[in-house]
Amino acid sequence: MATTRILEWLGRFYVVLLLGFLYLPIIIMGAMSFNASPFYQLPFEWTTDWYASLWQNDQLIAATRNSIEIAVITTIISTALGSMASLALYRYEFRGKKVLQALLFPPIAIPWLITGTAMLIFFFGVGIGRGLIAILLGHVALALPYVIVVVSARLQTFAPELEEAARSLGANQWQVTMRVTLPWIMPGVIAGGLFAFAVSFDQFVVSYFLSTPGQTTLPVEIYAAIRKGFTPEINAVSTIIIVVSMGLMLLTARFFKFGGEK
Amino acid sequence: MAGVQVANVSRSFGAMKALDDVSIDFADGGFYALLGPSGSGKTTLLRQIAGFDFPDAGRIAIGGESVERVPVEKRRIGMVFQNYALFPNMSVADNVAFGLSVRGEAKATIAAEVQRALDLVQLGKLGGRRPHQLSGGQRQRVALARAIVTKPRVLLLDEPLGALDKALRVDMQIELKRIQREIGITTIFVTHDQEEALTMSDRIGILRDGRLVQEGPPEEIYDRPQSEFAATFLGDANIFRGDATGSGIRLQDGTTINAASGASVPAGAKASCAVRPERIQISTGSAKPDRVDANTLEGKVSKRIFAGNSSTYFVDREGQTLKVIVQNTGAERLAEGEPVMLSWSPDSTVLIAA
Numbered sequence: 001m002a003t004t005r006i007l008e009w010l011g012r013f014y015v016v017l018l019l020g021f022l023y024l025p026i027i028i029m030g031a032m033s034f035n036a037s038p039f040y041q042l043p044f045e046w047t048t049d050w051y052a053s054l055w056q057n058d059q060l061i062a063a064t065r066n067s068i069e070i071a072v073i074t075t076i077i078s079t080a081l082g083s084m085a086s087l088a089l090y091r092y093e094f095r096g097k098k099v100l101q102a103l104l105f106p107p108i109a110i111p112w113l114i115t116g117t118a119m120l121i122f123f124f125g126v127g128i129g130r131g132l133i134a135i136l137l138g139h140v141a142l143a144l145p146y147v148i149v150v151v152s153a154r155l156q157t158f159a160p161e162l163e164e165a166a167r168s169l170g171a172n173q174w175q176v177t178m179r180v181t182l183p184w185i186m187p188g189v190i191a192g193g194l195f196a197f198a199v200s201f202d203q204f205v206v207s208y209f210l211s212t213p214g215q216t217t218l219p220v221e222i223y224a225a226i227r228k229g230f231t232p233e234i235n236a237v238s239t240i241i242i243v244v245s246m247g248l249m250l251l252t253a254r255f256f257k258f259g260g261e262k
Numbered sequence: 263m264a265g266v267q268v269a270n271v272s273r274s275f276g277a278m279k280a281l282d283d284v285s286i287d288f289a290d291g292g293f294y295a296l297l298g299p300s301g302s303g304k305t306t307l308l309r310q311i312a313g314f315d316f317p318d319a320g321r322i323a324i325g326g327e328s329v330e331r332v333p334v335e336k337r338r339i340g341m342v343f344q345n346y347a348l349f350p351n352m353s354v355a356d357n358v359a360f361g362l363s364v365r366g367e368a369k370a371t372i373a374a375e376v377q378r379a380l381d382l383v384q385l386g387k388l389g390g391r392r393p394h395q396l397s398g399g400q401r402q403r404v405a406l407a408r409a410i411v412t413k414p415r416v417l418l419l420d421e422p423l424g425a426l427d428k429a430l431r432v433d434m435q436i437e438l439k440r441i442q443r444e445i446g447i448t449t450i451f452v453t454h455d456q457e458e459a460l461t462m463s464d465r466i467g468i469l470r471d472g473r474l475v476q477e478g479p480p481e482e483i484y485d486r487p488q489s490e491f492a493a494t495f496l497g498d499a500n501i502f503r504g505d506a507t508g509s510g511i512r513l514q515d516g517t518t519i520n521a522a523s524g525a526s527v528p529a530g531a532k533a534s535c536a537v538r539p540e541r542i543q544i545s546t547g548s549a550k551p552d553r554v555d556a557n558t559l560e561g562k563v564s565k566r567i568f569a570g571n572s573s574t575y576f577v578d579r580e581g582q583t584l585k586v587i588v589q590n591t592g593a594e595r596l597a598e599g600e601p602v603m604l605s606w607s608p609d610s611t612v613l614i615a616a
Contacts, residue, residue, distance in 0.1 A: 159345070159347065161343045161344075161345060161347035162347050162349060162350075164314060164334075164341075164343070164347065165341070165343060165347035165348075165349070165408075166349070166360065166364075167314075167333075167334045167335045168312060168334055168335070168339060168340065168341040168409075168418075169335075169340075169360050169361035169364065169408065169409075169412060170335050170336075170338070170361055170364050170365055170412065171335060171360070171361075171364040172335055172364075175364045179349075179360070179364075180349055180351075183351040184350070184351065
């Protein structure tokens with residue numbers, strides 16, 4: 001009995017340690033965004049000045065808007081293209097399918113630094129150059145493999161008889177897809193969309209290569225700001241982002257019961 | 263409603279001939295079983311009739327209209343799948359409504375038709391449930407309701423009862439038959455269960471290696487099998503092989519076996535005789551057979567299996583083990599090791615060309 005209790009305590013201790021490791025830096029950053037001292041000095045003195053001054057920082061606001069816009073558009077484009085690609089790979093047999101499938105995944109393993117350099121050279125070569133369009137194209141390319149992996153994984157659990165049953169009842173290809181296949185893979189599509197959003201919104205390396213001083217995203221802007229000199233405004237904007245993105249994650253997890261779905 | 267004609271249909275997958283020149287005529291309103299071991303082509307044939315796959319050669323007609331190049335969604339068929347294939351994201355009622363809904367029927371019409379179909383399968387009150395809340399038998403009924411609500415020309419069933427346990431399967435056999443009679447739809451169902459094929463269908467087609475071995479009413483196939491395969495696949499049979507005599511065959515040891523029905527084989531050619539285990543009388547010692555031309559053999563009981571209403575005896579003779587089924591009439595049971603006399607009428611013996 002005593003051993004069981006010790007093990008139980010060890011287990012709890014381990015979980016606390018793990019969560020601390022994951023969340024302590026974030027919590028400290030969040031706390032400091034409400035601390036009056038710009039130099040992380042204690043004692044803690046409550047203030048919301050940094051949030052107030054954040055709204056005055058046009059550059060940071062503009063970068064945030066760019067980031068959100070690019071992330072949303074990236075999510076929409078790559079989720080749609082990626083889901084369609086997954087369906088095509090699932091449904092049809094065609095020449096070169098194996099090669100195509102094999103080639104879809106290595107980009108995930110290629111360091112972003114190298115992908116970024118390659119994209120920069122390529123976009124210059126074809127005349128797109130740098131800027132928001134270049135960043136958007138880059139992000140879509142980065143996000144696509146993730147969407148395809150996640151949606152394809154979900155499709156593996158799909159029973160092909162369901163499509164056959166729908167067809168036998170007179171449904172055309174479009175009706176089959178919209179009313180039978182898509183509802184089944186929806187959790188995968190949502191998860192793929194979240195991945196795409198995260199890949200885009202978190203993206204620093206590729207964005208850094210492809211942005212110009214006026215046209216940039218939040219991570220690049222934060223990096224530039226830190227180089228100039230750290231301000232707690234960065235804590236403030238980071239805290240907002242964390243709250244929003246974690247909320248989004250929890251909400252999705254609640255609605256789509258990741259892992260526990262029947 | 264319509265009949266289905268399959269004429270000279272062949273289909274290969276790579277080097278494998280899944281269907282080899284198969285022709286069957288399914289009459290309007292009939293209940294057909296396609297019976298065969300796995301890999302015999304029975305499911306391939308069903309999928310050709312459904313339109314999931316097209317034949318390499320041959321013709322398929324539904325209600326006189328050629329459909330061999332018409333895709334499944336335009337064939338107006340109803341199909342029940344082995345694992346039911348109910349849409350998990352829809353309620354029972356929505357599952358049944360699907361076929362009408364994709365056709366763009368009016369909401370009120372759909373609701374009425376769905377209710378009627380659910381009533382027919384005795385699930386009238388379960389329309390609001392989700393498929394995963396139903397038992398296997400209930401899912402089966404939903405799948406059936408969904409397949410017939412669109413008033414298809416033909417109903418196709420792919421091993422529909424395979425996933426159910428035995429007691430439920432017997433219930434569903436009766437139920438399926440009742441519904442089929444009630445709506446009078448041409449029904450073709452694939453099974454590897456010979457008992458199911460015998461009890462349910464008006465006609466049976468036996469397939470083997472992509473070819474149609476024999477086709478006809480269950481009684482005819484059972485009583486007059488045209489091949490050793492048909493004899494042993496549909497029911498049990500004792501097979502004797504020898505040389506044709508004109509009225510039967512002569513075994514290697516000189517014993518003759520007379521057969522009153524079956525193929526006509528020229529004397530001297532190789533042939534076999536089949537006799538069902540329940541047609542053989544078994545007795546001790548040298549009891550007289552009741553006919554002069556009766557077939558008789560001597561042997562020794564090697565094993566007896568008691569099954570309540572009947573006993574199965576395995577009788578060894580000349581390196582062959584014969585199976586005899588005897589009804590439990592209260593008569594004395596024979597012990598293992600006992601020498602016995604087997605006898606049966608030529609009327610119960612079928613001659614089969616080799």
